[in-house]
Amino acid sequence: MKIFVCLKQVPDTETRIQIKADKSGIEENGVKWVMNPYDEFAVEEALKLKEAKGAGSVTVISVGPKARVTEALRTAMAMGADDGIVIDSNEPLDTFWTAKALAGAIQKEGAFDMIFAGKLAIDDNAASVPQILAEALGLPHVTVVTKLTAGGTLVAEREIEGGAREIFEVQGPCVIAANKGLNTPRYASLPGIMKAKKKPLKEMALADTGVQASQLKTRLKDFQLPPEKPAVKMIAGDAATQAKELVRLIMDEAKVL
Amino acid sequence: MSKIFVFVEGHGSELKKGSLELLNAAKQSGREVIAGLVGPGTKALAAKAGQNGAKTVFVCDDAGLGHYNPDTFTAAVSTMVKESGADVVLASSSVMARDLFPRVAARLDSGVASDCTVLELSASGVKVRKPLYSGKCTAEVEFVNSPVRFVLMRPNQLPVGAADAAATATVREFPLPAGSGKITCKEMVKGASNKTDLTEANAIVSGGRGMQNAENFKILDDLANTLGATVGASRAVADAGWVPHSMQVGQTGKTVAPSLYIAAGISGAIQHLAGMSGSKVIVAINKDPDAPIFQKSTYGIVGDLFEVIPKLTEEFKKALHK
Incomplete structure (x- = not known):
C-alpha cells in the first residue's frame, strides 16, 4: 500500500508574530517552526494503516523553503514515515498552487492508494488544500475525519455540526483530511530520530510540478497587527x-x- | 455591473444567520444577487432568499442530495455558479461550505479566500481581510488571476438586513447532477447537541478545568439555554473526557467568533485564546485574579463560578423577559 502524507510547517503557537516594515508578510527571523498539529494526526493514521496492512510505504511531502521544511519531513520520518519529498519554493504560494504542486509531485511518483493531510493548518486556517488536491487529481475527498476503517471499502467518519457525524464509503484512492480525535500521534523515538536522518529525501523544483507561481489566484498583503x-x-x-x-x-x- | 452569487443554507424553515448576513451585504452593494440553495426541501426557502435580497434563486431540490456529498454538491454548485455569470461568490463558513467551496473554486480554476472577517463589496470589486496566526495579525486577501472570486466569511461578522416581505425572486430549478459514484454518504449520526454549531453560534458559554467535573456543566447548559447560546469547553476538559472533543474551542478544537463569549473557569492558555480571541465581547469568570484570560477579556469577574453562573442565569432570565 502506497500512502502519501502532505505536511505543512507552521509557526509555533507561542511564537511572537512581527510584521515586516513593508507589511508584505511576517518577519520569519526568530520564528520557531513546527509541524502543523493536524498533520501529526495524518502521519499517525498513515503509519497505522501501513502497519495494519503489513506492507507498503508512507511518503511525506511538503512545499516550502527546502532547508526549513525538511525539518518537518524529518520529524515525520522519525515517527516512522519511510521517505520524503520536498518541493523547494521560497515564494509564498496560495492554496490553489500549493495543492497543484503537491498533485504534480504525487503524480510523478506513479500509482498510490491514499493521501492524508491535516484538516487545516493553524497559520492560515484555510482548510482548503486537501479538497483542491483531490480535485486536481480527480479523487474523492473526506475532510474533518475522526474515524477511518479500511476494510474492503474505506469508511470515513466526518465530524459536522454539534458533534454529529456523516459516514462516507469511498472507493479507490482518495484524500483524507484528519481531525483531532482520529488517533493519538506517536512520539518520535530516539532510534527513530537517528534512522530518520538516513531515510531518502527527494528534492523537486517547483517548476517540475507544473506550478506557475506567477499565476497566483490569491495573494496576501497589507499585514496588520490587530x-x-x-x-x-x-x-x-x-x-x-x-x-x-x-x-x-x-x-x-x-x-x- | 457584475453579479454576486450567494450560497444560502437553511436551518429548518429559516435561513442561517450567516447566509442572511451575506445576502444583505450583497444587496447593499447594489449588484444583482443570485442565491443558490442545494438539498431536499430547499425550494421552500427560495422565497425567503428573495425577501432578503436575491433577484434570482437557483435551487437543486432533490431527494438524492439528502446527505452531503462533496462529489454531487461540487457538481451542483459549480454548475450554478457558472450559469449565474457571477464573478463573486459568497458563502458563510459552515461546516459544509468549508468542505465544499475550495473544491468548487478549483473546478472553476479560481482562488478562494477562506475564514474572512472583513468584507467590502463595491460595484465591481471585493475586498476581504482575514486573521492569520491565530489572530495575531490580519491581512488582505487580494484576488489576482482568479476568474471567479470565492469568499468564505466567518458568521457573525456582518449585520443582517430587514426582510422585504413584498420582494419576490425568480426561481430556477436545477437537476440532480451525476456523481462519480466513488463516494457515498451512508449515514448521518446525530450529535449530542441540536444547537447551533460553535463555529456559527452568536453566543458561547465555555467551561474549563474550574468546572471540576462533567456534571457541573449543567449550570453552563442552563445559562446557555437562557441566552440561546452553545456550550463549549477548553482542551483540558475535552481531553479529560468531561465533554466530547467536538465541544473543544481552541487551536486543536474549533475557532469561534461569536458576539458574546463567556469563559467560566478557563485560565486562558495561549492555545485556547487562539481559538476565541476573535469574539466581540469576552467575559471571564475565574477565581484566580492572575488568570491570563482576563487580559483578553472585555469584562472580568473574580469569583466562584458556582455562585456567579446561577445568579447570571437568573439575571439574564429577568433581562430577556423569560
Missing part, C-alpha cells in the same frame, strides 16, 4: 451584584444580545 483591546473592565462586589452588573453591561454597554 487593534489593541481596551483594558478589561473588572466587576467587583458579591456574586449577585457582579451578575447583575455584568448583565447590564452586556445588554446596555456592549449591546451584543
Whole structure:
C-alpha cells in the first residue's frame, strides 16, 4: 500500500508574530517552526494503516523553503514515515498552487492508494488544500475525519455540526483530511530520530510540478497587527451584584444580545 | 455591473444567520444577487432568499442530495455558479461550505479566500481581510488571476438586513447532477447537541478545568439555554473526557467568533485564546485574579463560578423577559 502524507510547517503557537516594515508578510527571523498539529494526526493514521496492512510505504511531502521544511519531513520520518519529498519554493504560494504542486509531485511518483493531510493548518486556517488536491487529481475527498476503517471499502467518519457525524464509503484512492480525535500521534523515538536522518529525501523544483507561481489566484498583503483591546473592565462586589452588573453591561454597554 | 452569487443554507424553515448576513451585504452593494440553495426541501426557502435580497434563486431540490456529498454538491454548485455569470461568490463558513467551496473554486480554476472577517463589496470589486496566526495579525486577501472570486466569511461578522416581505425572486430549478459514484454518504449520526454549531453560534458559554467535573456543566447548559447560546469547553476538559472533543474551542478544537463569549473557569492558555480571541465581547469568570484570560477579556469577574453562573442565569432570565 502506497500512502502519501502532505505536511505543512507552521509557526509555533507561542511564537511572537512581527510584521515586516513593508507589511508584505511576517518577519520569519526568530520564528520557531513546527509541524502543523493536524498533520501529526495524518502521519499517525498513515503509519497505522501501513502497519495494519503489513506492507507498503508512507511518503511525506511538503512545499516550502527546502532547508526549513525538511525539518518537518524529518520529524515525520522519525515517527516512522519511510521517505520524503520536498518541493523547494521560497515564494509564498496560495492554496490553489500549493495543492497543484503537491498533485504534480504525487503524480510523478506513479500509482498510490491514499493521501492524508491535516484538516487545516493553524497559520492560515484555510482548510482548503486537501479538497483542491483531490480535485486536481480527480479523487474523492473526506475532510474533518475522526474515524477511518479500511476494510474492503474505506469508511470515513466526518465530524459536522454539534458533534454529529456523516459516514462516507469511498472507493479507490482518495484524500483524507484528519481531525483531532482520529488517533493519538506517536512520539518520535530516539532510534527513530537517528534512522530518520538516513531515510531518502527527494528534492523537486517547483517548476517540475507544473506550478506557475506567477499565476497566483490569491495573494496576501497589507499585514496588520490587530487593534489593541481596551483594558478589561473588572466587576467587583458579591456574586449577585457582579451578575447583575455584568448583565447590564452586556445588554446596555456592549449591546451584543 | 457584475453579479454576486450567494450560497444560502437553511436551518429548518429559516435561513442561517450567516447566509442572511451575506445576502444583505450583497444587496447593499447594489449588484444583482443570485442565491443558490442545494438539498431536499430547499425550494421552500427560495422565497425567503428573495425577501432578503436575491433577484434570482437557483435551487437543486432533490431527494438524492439528502446527505452531503462533496462529489454531487461540487457538481451542483459549480454548475450554478457558472450559469449565474457571477464573478463573486459568497458563502458563510459552515461546516459544509468549508468542505465544499475550495473544491468548487478549483473546478472553476479560481482562488478562494477562506475564514474572512472583513468584507467590502463595491460595484465591481471585493475586498476581504482575514486573521492569520491565530489572530495575531490580519491581512488582505487580494484576488489576482482568479476568474471567479470565492469568499468564505466567518458568521457573525456582518449585520443582517430587514426582510422585504413584498420582494419576490425568480426561481430556477436545477437537476440532480451525476456523481462519480466513488463516494457515498451512508449515514448521518446525530450529535449530542441540536444547537447551533460553535463555529456559527452568536453566543458561547465555555467551561474549563474550574468546572471540576462533567456534571457541573449543567449550570453552563442552563445559562446557555437562557441566552440561546452553545456550550463549549477548553482542551483540558475535552481531553479529560468531561465533554466530547467536538465541544473543544481552541487551536486543536474549533475557532469561534461569536458576539458574546463567556469563559467560566478557563485560565486562558495561549492555545485556547487562539481559538476565541476573535469574539466581540469576552467575559471571564475565574477565581484566580492572575488568570491570563482576563487580559483578553472585555469584562472580568473574580469569583466562584458556582455562585456567579446561577445568579447570571437568573439575571439574564429577568433581562430577556423569560
